[in-house]
Amino acid sequence: MAEHRMGSVRTVPRRAPEPAVEVLRDFGSPPPSAQRRRPSLLVPVLVGAGVTVALGVYGRTHTPTGIAVNVAGFSSPLTVKVWLGSGAAFFAVIQLLSALSMWGRLGGFSPSWAGSAHRWSGRVAFLLTVPVAVHCLYALGFADYDTRTLAHSLLGCFFFGAFTTKMLALPKRGLAGWVLPVIGGAVFVALIGVFLTSSVWYFTTFGFQL
Template identity: 40%
Template sequence: MAETVDTADRKSIAIPLGAFAAGAVVALLLGVFSKVHDPTLDGTTTLGFNDVRDMKVVVSTVIGVLAVGQLVGALWIYGKLGIKAPSWLGTAHRASGALALLLAVFVGYHCIWAFGFQTGTTAHGYEVPARAIVHEVLACMVFGAVVVKVVAVRSRRAPGWFLPIAGGLLFSLLIVVVLTSAGWYIDEKGWPS
């Protein structure tokens, strides 16, 4: 009997380990592609804003608001707020999560395609600040964390701690990425026009 329980425990821990490994590969591949890709504004859109950066700031701010909504929704669904969650909350939580992911892919595409992964001194002669490098690394990690979160949501055999850890990781990365981009931009230059 003890051997059966031990085997089941190892099998369940394999799910988060596999998910974290797959997420790390996704993040690494995005980072490598971003670094070797020749950045260009071709193939990007501004959605009517003055430039790509202004558009990304606004959309990233929306992603940040949706991420906070995801955290509140998850806490509410799992009874951590002390009030009963309405029946529609699960559907709203999934829909807003899907929208946040769709917007993150949209912004990520524009970041990678237009700017790439910049380190050192750019072709225009300016030194890339540490904030931008941290942003680039963590932004790649966001998409790896999405892989981990999707596995956590879909797996029925994973340990109970896996979903809150995966969700917390994705939330934390999203918030730091938004703060190191849109937050910084708004603080330095104000709200885009």
């Protein structure tokens, strides 16, 4: 535009229009309060913690009976326990390897049956731990007379609590990508810890026997 002042003409530069890109971008994205919130893990964690504590309290207050589970072909209930625990640890390793395969962590080895192997190995591993837990809690109770037995008792209770948390978290959609691997890893570590403090100790102390 031009401005006249005392017979002279001065040119005033025209201001460029404000860019509307940022305004449109702001209107195009929802406000933070409208974004979807991730599901809460409070209930699964609390229930899992409750299971852990309940098993520990029962094992501590229950009077051990000495015998809970026996299977024909085994020399004693203790050998049943250590062999079932070994089987559970074996299938837990299969589940871990199948999970790594599903996530592409085995160098591209990801067969179509990895998902089925992951689910069924986990189911079998858990089913094998049930009679072991019954034997430990009902026949032996919560033992703490040395470091090994204390670690075994704590890990056993923690395993079932972590497993409960995992099962309650699985149906939830929108979880952060690290949640299930961390919970599943805790379940795996607890089970392997139980295996090391029971089956491995037994085999290295008394040898392999049925």
